[in-house]
Amino acid sequence: MIISIIGSGNMAHHLAMAFENDNIQIESIYSKTSKNATKLAAKLYDTAVQKSLDFSDSESNIFIICVSDSAIEEVANAIILPDNSLLLHTSGSMPLSILNVAKKNNFIETGVFYPLMTLSKDVALDFSSIPICIESEDKKSVDALMYLGKKLTKKIYTINSKERKTLHLAAIFASNFTNHLWAISKEIVDEEGIDFEILKPIIKETLRKAMEAEHPADVQTGPAVRMDQTTIDSHLKSLKEDKDLQNVYKTLSNSIKDWHHGE
């Protein structure tokens, strides 16, 4: 199994490092900005910079597209692959079928290799606890994806495009939005000169309880679930200088009230 990677962002970076750690050869990196490809290749043991999307002379049999969602189809359309290649994308929200344009000229298979994780530059990643969602219509390609996934993690899930889109949407709520709420809470205490450290225990305990409950809704606390309108009004008044925070507070409180007390 020899891999080439298209892209040089967070996903390309984390996957290349992880595969190389597991002794899978990364033959080449392509990036629109070749400087970025050079940077990433320099971090790897024996990886070349690919200058164009014409991979016809490549020895790789797996090509992983790690570019932004909106650029995947363009890459799939332009890429030229050796016969019998497997072309993958790594996106949570894009269907497998977006790679169909790559099938036009020669015999290639397509698949998805989607690590369900939040990736940040400069934050090292231990893939062993990360679920990887794989998809392909070709049985042999599913086996290859399974083999590749197992190099990184024990948590492999075969997930179709519709399910993957749902997972990705749920992850926005579960990860991106919660992170933003922590940012807001830090901002609120910072303004009063209070140390954010004081909030960390309640944040960690909230997560622990939610993950151990049968349903996070079972352990919901706070003024909204108690229908404590006096506290809610007092908080909205405190936030009157910041219409955005007031709006976030109101929307989430209403959503909690609807969930627990609506019809």
Add this chain to the structure above:
Amino acid sequence: MIISIIGSGNMAHHLAMAFENDNIQIESIYSKTSKNATKLAAKLYDTAVQKSLDFSDSESNIFIICVSDSAIEEVANAIILPDNSLLLHTSGSMPLSILNVAKKNNFIETGVFYPLMTLSKDVALDFSSIPICIESEDKKSVDALMYLGKKLTKKIYTINSKERKTLHLAAIFASNFTNHLWAISKEIVDEEGIDFEILKPIIKETLRKAMEAEHPADVQTGPAVRMDQTTIDSHLKSLKEDKDLQNVYKTLSNSIKDWHHGE
């Protein structure tokens, strides 16, 4: 130090158990619904049920009001205490001054003993990692609160009423609202028959990263911070059957965009 507790809800329950574990005597429990006081007293070693708010014959020197915010002042007004008592409330959002009505007839001191934690019935609590915020205008009472707090935790903070209210508001964002977002994310995957377990690693990693970052905003990921309107629109379309979720998604995405890309 002998304690009596007014109230029989989560806070009364957790504090009574924790103090007794540290060999502090809980003399009596009062609750408007005396059945609940009986229930809690039965869990303790040698605690009586107090039938009225007239504590003039009590041997306690610390009285802790653990009732809902809206009932604190009523209790403080009605309670009759022995001289030289310290009367406390445990609320994050109520000022110390709400207890002033209790000072009218005899020499008593007032204070606040606020554990910054999410309390759920049936979820055992280890106070040792919980920050306790204390406040009193009386130096000796601060010492007593410090002594009492140190029985439970090493994390004691002297916090005034304004700061405490800010902390409480920040905790709504950091704890109550995030828990609700996890509930929503579970609902979204449940509807598709996908196991919520698949999301737990990304949830835990998001928290770990946010807590280790200098500011959670520094590690914000997702379509909103990337200004990826195509993905946002596609998610809003998926949520069109649920106006409430659509509204939560839109409000939080706009808030993230404003934070990271607004003026």
